[in-house]
Amino acid sequence: MKFLKSILPYVIIILIVVLIRTFIVTPVKVNGNSMYPTLKGDEVMILNKLGHIDRFDIVVLKIDEENDNLIKRVIGLPGETVEIRGNKIYINDKKIKDEFGHEVTYDIDKVKLNKDEYFVLGDNRPISLDSRVFGKIKKDEIKGTTSFIIYPFKKFGSVR
16 A cells, blocks of 8 residues: 555556647657758657647647558638638638748648638648648648757748
């Protein structure tokens, strides 16, 4: 009984860490350079599994087993219409300021998003596999948002 009482605090700590990591936050590794220049592909970031998703948030997607984690930027929100023409992005027929797109974004016809769908793009538009390739993203394919680099330490801090 004394042994159980002595290890109980450690068991509680482990349980709390596992619950936090499973349901609230967890580290996620950035692979590839589709988010360049915002992310270079060697960062470890904190994934926030709670909260609201806004336009221009960086999100982590679970598309399929082969591409476990994809990191992209939210451009279109549920219920909106997205169109890209002349290297400009239009949401509901109004041009938006895109300060994240790197190089040319090729044209796409209008895409209407349903109430649980998002449109995502990588910042490095010429090489990014994103909604222009695999289509709309359902809410349940989004693991969460990320905006904080924890490694490498020289990049430690918030990104947009």
